[in-house]
Amino acid sequence: xxxxxxxxxxxxxxxxxxxxxxxxxxxxxxxxxxxxxxxxxxxxxxxxxxxxxxxxxxxxxxxxxxxxxxxxxxxxxxxxxxxxxxxxxxxxxxxxxxxxxxxxxxxxxx
Amino acid sequence: xxxxxxxxxxxxxxxxxxxxxxxxxxxxxxxxxxxxxxxxxxxxxxxxxxxxxxxxxxxxxxxxxxxxxxxxxxxxxxxxxxxxxxxxxxxxxxxxxxxxxxxxxxxxxxxxxxxxxxxxxxxxxxxxxxxxxxxxxxxxxxxxxxxxxxxxxxxxxxxxxxxxxxxxxxxxxxxxxxxxxxxxxxxxxxxxxxxxxxxxxxxxxxxxxxxxxxxxxxxxxxxxxxxxxxxxxxxxxxxxxxxxxxxxxxxxxxxxxxxxxxx
Numbered sequence: 001x002x003x004x005x006x007x008x009x010x011x012x013x014x015x016x017x018x019x020x021x022x023x024x025x026x027x028x029x030x031x032x033x034x035x036x037x038x039x040x041x042x043x044x045x046x047x048x049x050x051x052x053x054x055x056x057x058x059x060x061x062x063x064x065x066x067x068x069x070x071x072x073x074x075x076x077x078x079x080x081x082x083x084x085x086x087x088x089x090x091x092x093x094x095x096x097x098x099x100x101x102x103x104x105x106x107x108x109x110x
Numbered sequence: 111x112x113x114x115x116x117x118x119x120x121x122x123x124x125x126x127x128x129x130x131x132x133x134x135x136x137x138x139x140x141x142x143x144x145x146x147x148x149x150x151x152x153x154x155x156x157x158x159x160x161x162x163x164x165x166x167x168x169x170x171x172x173x174x175x176x177x178x179x180x181x182x183x184x185x186x187x188x189x190x191x192x193x194x195x196x197x198x199x200x201x202x203x204x205x206x207x208x209x210x211x212x213x214x215x216x217x218x219x220x221x222x223x224x225x226x227x228x229x230x231x232x233x234x235x236x237x238x239x240x241x242x243x244x245x246x247x248x249x250x251x252x253x254x255x256x257x258x259x260x261x262x263x264x265x266x267x268x269x270x271x272x273x274x275x276x277x278x279x280x281x282x283x284x285x286x287x288x289x290x291x292x293x294x295x296x297x298x299x300x301x302x303x304x305x306x307x308x309x310x311x312x313x314x315x316x317x318x319x320x321x322x323x324x325x326x327x328x329x330x331x332x333x334x335x336x337x338x339x340x341x342x343x344x345x346x347x348x349x350x351x352x353x354x355x356x357x358x359x360x361x362x363x364x365x366x367x368x369x370x371x372x373x
Binding site for chain 2: 026027028043044045046048049052064068070071072074075076077
């Protein structure tokens with residue numbers, strides 16, 4: 001695997017959270033999904049930096065939604081994972097699973 | 111929420127207009143339950159996280175360019191001044207001058223690229239290789255081979271800048287900074303006379319860097335000038351800060367355009 005294709009743990013978490021949010025994947029629900037699933041309270045700035053980076057890498061795509069009054073007339077920016085992003089997450093998770101094979105860590109942790 | 115427009119303006123300094131609006135919208139949505147204190151902490155955090163690389167890179171590149179242009183000034187000053195204690199044995203030539211400007215610009219761009227894109231970035235590595243190669247070739251200045259390597263280095267830098275838009279602006283800015291500093295120093299050198307020039311040259315550099323400030327102290331002690339350097343320090347400090355701000359704004363605009371094009 002080329003070094004540029006390698007996904008860090010945080011990038012995997014963000015990509016998976018975006019996938020889990022589906023059609024409503026913008027900043028607020030993505031942060032909430034990460035908090036619920038991992039227990040991490042993520043700073044908004046950290047999330048936006050990562051979303052930008054993943055988009056620049058071509059792993060995410062974004063589109064603007066409609067402006068809403070609750071946001072002071074500002075539109076939401078919705079994200080979706082590209083095919084390249086899905087493949088990158090799948091590769092990273094497969095590597096983790098291969099490393100876990102033969103170890104009883106998951107049973108011990110359960 | 112009061113001040114949401116200010117928050118958006120602040121975030122526009124470090125990201126595109128659409129992204130800044132979307133981020134402030136997200137924060138406003140959450141601030142309804144968390145309060146104004148949380149909102150402003152989050153805005154400040156988002157600003158620093160997204161902008162620290164750009165701000166540091168532009169500041170360091172400007173610092174490097176200014177500091178290096180001062181070194182160039184010293185080189186010229188020592189070469190031209192008849193009474194200089196460490197007068198260079200080598201004669202001053204325009205080819206050497208052009209080569210030094212190029213080399214210093216390259217060093218400034220390398221500084222920018224290291225901070226902005228990181229040393230792992232392939233483009234940063236190429237620029238670093240060029241800078242190191244250029245510095246090494248400086249040791250062999252009087253060897254004929256350099257006459258052939260100099261156009262190669264120039265062509266490589268130009269080609270890189272044209273092919274990679276993200277490097278074009280810092281390259282142009284760095285060359286501009288070095289030329290600006292050099293022109294300023296040269297102007298002072300010619301208008302004030304050779305004996306008085308170093309004081310002003312030092313003041314230009316002390317306005318944006320610490321290392322030449324130490325050198326400046328030595329010059330002040332030698333020449334005994336205090337009043338004019340202080341005035342120039344204030345004027346040049348403000349102009350340096352304005353110039354850095356303008357460069358950052360131009361870079362941000364270029365960055366935003368590229369992102370929109372990517373959309």
